[in-house]
Amino acid sequence: MEEFRWGCRVQTGWTEDWQALRPLVLTGADIPEDRPPGRVFSLAQATEQGVWAAALAAREYRADRIIAFGDGDVLSCGKLAAMASGRKLTTVPTDLSGLAVTGTGRLNGKIFRQAPCVPDRAVLDGKKLKSAEIFPVLSRSVEAYAARNAGIISDCLSAEAFRLALNSREGEKLLLADALSAVATENSGEGVCGVLCRAVSAAFPGMENALAAIFLPAAVRLNAQLDARKYAALARSANLGGSTAALGAERLCRRLERLRQELGLPEDLLSAGIRQETLWQRTGEIVTTAMTDPALAGNPRRVEAFMLRRILDGTARRRPGNEWEGLA
Numbered sequence: 001m002e003e004f005r006w007g008c009r010v011q012t013g014w015t016e017d018w019q020a021l022r023p024l025v026l027t028g029a030d031i032p033e034d035r036p037p038g039r040v041f042s043l044a045q046a047t048e049q050g051v052w053a054a055a056l057a058a059r060e061y062r063a064d065r066i067i068a069f070g071d072g073d074v075l076s077c078g079k080l081a082a083m084a085s086g087r088k089l090t091t092v093p094t095d096l097s098g099l100a101v102t103g104t105g106r107l108n109g110k111i112f113r114q115a116p117c118v119p120d121r122a123v124l125d126g127k128k129l130k131s132a133e134i135f136p137v138l139s140r141s142v143e144a145y146a147a148r149n150a151g152i153i154s155d156c157l158s159a160e161a162f163r164l165a166l167n168s169r170e171g172e173k174l175l176l177a178d179a180l181s182a183v184a185t186e187n188s189g190e191g192v193c194g195v196l197c198r199a200v201s202a203a204f205p206g207m208e209n210a211l212a213a214i215f216l217p218a219a220v221r222l223n224a225q226l227d228a229r230k231y232a233a234l235a236r237s238a239n240l241g242g243s244t245a246a247l248g249a250e251r252l253c254r255r256l257e258r259l260r261q262e263l264g265l266p267e268d269l270l271s272a273g274i275r276q277e278t279l280w281q282r283t284g285e286i287v288t289t290a291m292t293d294p295a296l297a298g299n300p301r302r303v304e305a306f307m308l309r310r311i312l313d314g315t316a317r318r319r320p321g322n323e324w325e326g327l328a
Helices: 048-061 072-085 135-146 152-167 171-188 192-203 208-224 229-237 245-262 276-291 294-298 305-316
Strands: 009-012 023-026 039-041 065-070 088-093 104-107 110-113 121-124
Touching: 009 171, 023 048, 023 072, 039 048, 048 072, 065 072, 072 088, 072 104, 121 171, 135 152, 135 171, 135 192, 135 208, 135 229, 135 245, 152 171, 152 229, 192 208, 192 276, 192 294, 192 305, 208 229, 208 245, 208 305, 229 245, 276 305
Parallel strands: 009 121, 023 039, 023 065, 065 088, 088 121
Antiparallel strands: 104 110
16 A cells, blocks of 8 residues: 655646735745745745744734745745744745655755645746756656655656656746656655765755766666666656666666756766865765665665765766676
């Protein structure tokens, strides 16, 4: 039996009905002109100070709803501020952070998951999308599909999210893919790619999209050495072909690498601007952080520290081909 959680109501396109008489609109420092109506709080940050300031502003204004309009940090601030102040929450994402429809967020650089932080409404308007970095969406989709706790519902959502993110560049379809992948991940889990992205981002901030593009093919190849069937099924669902499971998984990796090239993203950590000497100095710290990440338990195969070191080493040496050949 599969237990599934998704408590958020989703609307695509803009709306004039915000279901509030006194909304408080949270934004970043750059206040957008096309924001929802209501009093503006422009200091929304994913920090304890920012959350308490937003919650206090909601109480002082006697707001009956918080509308978080912005990137992942603004949405995270809105979730915690709404929970702290007892207000309803509407999210309006402007990026593909995966935080619009779930109870997941970031606080002081760390991930939190709280059921009371699930917004009761999300407005997905493609015209408001400012950053279309799709590889984190692809990473969540692929890893949720193959995760240890994946089920029928999460498979359907993650496969559709993967197809949308891979083939569409329309804003609303990308936002929908982002939402579907986030819900699938929250229910089934993730794996090596997501864990490594967080660990490396902690050491080298601001590279999430590039890191997902670099690590995702390597993570798929690592897991496919043990069992490639789920990756082959995902490849077939996206019309990538593959007469055998191993070939299907490899075609999936090749398609991701081709998309990475089409988007002009770096193929390795050196091309991303990380010096090899600096990476080697921080490899121990990165591996320790990744190995202690609870999300690693969702990976479809057991992961050892040497495997993560091998991925880091392979993506820092521009090593061609499949570095996992012969490892099962």
